[in-house]
Amino acid sequence: MGFERNPFEEIRKRIAQNKLRDHLFWILGFFSTLIGFVVLFTLIIDLFIDGFPRLSWSFFISYPSRFPEKAGILSAWVGTTLVMVVTAVTAIPLGIAAGIYLEEYGKKNWLTHLIEINMNNLAGVPSIIYGLLALGLFVYFFKFGESILTGGLTLGLLILPMVVTSTRESIKSIPNSIREASYALGATKWQTVKDHILPYSMGGILTGVIIGLSRAIGETAPIITVGALTFIAFLPSPPLSPTFPFISFQWLFDPFTVMPIQMFNWVSRPQKEFHLNAAAAGIILLVMTLVMNGLAIYLRYRFRKRIKW
Amino acid sequence: MKRPLFIIFKERAIEGALLLCALSSIFITLSIVFILFYESFGFFKDIPLWEFLTGTQWTPLFAQPKFGILPLVCGTLLVTGIAVLVALPIGLIVAVYLSEYAPHKIREMAKPILELLAAIPTVVYGYFALLFLTPILQKFIPDLSGFNALSPGIIIGIMIIPYVSSASEDSMRAVPMQIREGSYAMGATKFQTAFRVIIPSAFSGIAASFIIGISRAIGETMVVAIAAGMMPSLTLNPLKPVQTLTAYIVGVSLGDLPHGTLEYKTIFAAGITLFLMTLFLNILGFWFKRKIREAY
Numbered sequence: 026m027g028f029e030r031n032p033f034e035e036i037r038k039r040i041a042q043n044k045l046r047d048h049l050f051w052i053l054g055f056f057s058t059l060i061g062f063v064v065l066f067t068l069i070i071d072l073f074i075d076g077f078p079r080l081s082w083s084f085f086i087s088y089p090s091r092f093p094e095k096a097g098i099l100s101a102w103v104g105t106t107l108v109m110v111v112t113a114v115t116a117i118p119l120g121i122a123a124g125i126y127l128e129e130y131g132k133k134n135w136l137t138h139l140i141e142i143n144m145n146n147l148a149g150v151p152s153i154i155y156g157l158l159a160l161g162l163f164v165y166f167f168k169f170g171e172s173i174l175t176g177g178l179t180l181g182l183l184i185l186p187m188v189v190t191s192t193r194e195s196i197k198s199i200p201n202s203i204r205e206a207s208y209a210l211g212a213t214k215w216q217t218v219k220d221h222i223l224p225y226s227m228g229g230i231l232t233g234v235i236i237g238l239s240r241a242i243g244e245t246a247p248i249i250t251v252g253a254l255t256f257i258a259f260l261p262s263p264p265l266s267p268t269f270p271f272i273s274f275q276w277l278f279d280p281f282t283v284m285p286i287q288m289f290n291w292v293s294r295p296q297k298e299f300h301l302n303a304a305a306a307g308i309i310l311l312v313m314t315l316v317m318n319g320l321a322i323y324l325r326y327r328f329r330k331r332i333k334w
Numbered sequence: 335m336k337r338p339l340f341i342i343f344k345e346r347a348i349e350g351a352l353l354l355c356a357l358s359s360i361f362i363t364l365s366i367v368f369i370l371f372y373e374s375f376g377f378f379k380d381i382p383l384w385e386f387l388t389g390t391q392w393t394p395l396f397a398q399p400k401f402g403i404l405p406l407v408c409g410t411l412l413v414t415g416i417a418v419l420v421a422l423p424i425g426l427i428v429a430v431y432l433s434e435y436a437p438h439k440i441r442e443m444a445k446p447i448l449e450l451l452a453a454i455p456t457v458v459y460g461y462f463a464l465l466f467l468t469p470i471l472q473k474f475i476p477d478l479s480g481f482n483a484l485s486p487g488i489i490i491g492i493m494i495i496p497y498v499s500s501a502s503e504d505s506m507r508a509v510p511m512q513i514r515e516g517s518y519a520m521g522a523t524k525f526q527t528a529f530r531v532i533i534p535s536a537f538s539g540i541a542a543s544f545i546i547g548i549s550r551a552i553g554e555t556m557v558v559a560i561a562a563g564m565m566p567s568l569t570l571n572p573l574k575p576v577q578t579l580t581a582y583i584v585g586v587s588l589g590d591l592p593h594g595t596l597e598y599k600t601i602f603a604a605g606i607t608l609f610l611m612t613l614f615l616n617i618l619g620f621w622f623k624r625k626i627r628e629a630y
Contacts (some may be wrong), residue, residue, distance in 0.1 A: 047523040056429025121357035149616040151553025157605040161369035241454025246555035250587045285457040307458045322446045
């Protein structure tokens with residue numbers, strides 16, 4: 026047998042084999058990681074090649090149309106903006122307040138535990154289920170109709186767990202000595218939270234809020250389920266009116282469409298020209314998502330660097 | 335020193351208000367469960383549960399409607415299966431590479447970029463699957479129809495790589511350094527250490543990340559609604575068009591949907607099926623995650 030005749034040779038061969046496997050895996054790992062980058066890159070290039078020529082001023086200020094070269098995204102981007110306002114107004118205060126309660130006030134009892142488990146579970150519920158919830162609850166039970174208010178509330182509930190989680194994580198990283206110093210000076214719990222905990226954790230909270238909103242901008246399925254229309258050739262009523270009381274909230278109850286739905290509508294048509302419009306709308310969605318995520322990564326980096334406890 | 339009464343009162347009021355906000359999450363869950371059960375209860379009054387679960391045809395909009403959920407479940411599982419075949423191996427390899435091999439700089443750069451994969455709007459992925467990937471695949475597989483399960487499956491798989499890789503990597507990095515050093519001291523290579531020591535030690539965390547990824551794939555909607563076609567069919571052939579539970583809900587919602595009709599209720603019946611599938615996976619994932627804490 027080879028082993029008996031030349032043991033060192035055999036062991037050397039084994040070591041070489043193991044090292045070779047190690048190196049091969051190194052290469053495999055590197056290229057597997059690259060797959061993600063390549064797909065991201067291809068997707069961006071593909072969208073730009075198809076859609077870039079369609080991006081013009083008139084694309085932004087035109088309504089959707091039967092004629093692909095005249096169609097635009099005016100009602101879609103206005104709708105997205107207004108829906109995002111409602112989403113932000115719902116999810117940010119609610120999420121931050123819930124996060125503060127769970128980290129600072131909640132005692133370790135069954136109720137806090139239940140809320141925590143429940144929050145984890147909500148984060149895993151598919152977005153379309155939120156759409157069904159909103160259809161039953163907001164559209165038909167509260168009778169908000171298929172409106173901007175319904176759409177915004179739906180997305181607000183959807184990103185609530187993300188805001189809560191980021192609030193909790195960034196509050197958790199504040200050392201106890203800060204709290205104790207504040208109490209030692211006679212501050213109440215709320216004063217401590219309002220003047221110390223919240224300002225110090227703002228960076229982390231902001232990061233979570235931005236990532237949450239960027240996800241909400243791209244969400245399509247729940248908005249389709251609540252009945253947003255795919256073809257809207259008018260704008261919601263203006264928030265300012267020339268007569269008293271000057272501010273109008275009628276727009277909350279107007280029908281709407283949003284960017285991803287407009288894109289979906291164009292992708293689903295058979296004509297090639299509409300696909301180009303879809304690509305152009307996709308570029309705008311993609312740029313918004315990338316900018317928001319980039320901003321969040323930058324903020325996370327900045328705050329991590331600046332604050333050293 | 336006692337504080338003035340109104341300050342005590344104010345503190346209490348604020349705590350109460352914050353508690354209410356935290357409780358809103360429970361309210362959301364209860365409403366989801368209530369609405370899904372309430373609306374599908376109406377459905378199951380007309381359609382026997384047995385027929386719903388075992389019927390092999392799903393044609394609610396035909397003149398003679400058939401309400402068997404199996405084709406939709408089958409479509410969902412087929413697309414999810416393809417996605418899993420893409421995401422689990424790649425996600426695990428990426429996690430091992432980033433946790434055990436990659437230099438610090440590469441890891442710091444790769445993580446945020448990988449996470450972008452999960453941040454891109456799914457409707458954009460749908461566009462990419464239908465108009466980029468399917469035509470390319472058709473060059474290699476001439477039998478592939480324009481709408482199919484394969485192309486959205488692959489895209490969803492790539493989309494959920496970060497869910498798998500990021501959580502797996504975290505749990506591998508949580509394995510104490512001594513365990514690694516013990517293995518290196520025995521003369522093991524990084525490859526042997528990763529696959530025979532680290533992965534078994536971090537098993538619970540890796541399993542949890544797999545399950546979360548699968549649950550995401552099941553609930554994914556827009557990619558399949560755009561690229562998989564809208565044909566409910568009981569097939570395991572990835573080259574043919576299929577319809578998933580999620581795509582059915584979107585498809586029906588796109589049309590005019592009179593409240594209270596049987597058609598309206600079908601989307602809640604499909605919804606509750608989907609909800610129970612993901613709930614089961616989420617609980618399983620949660621169970622695995624709890625086991626991590628017991629490990630060291």
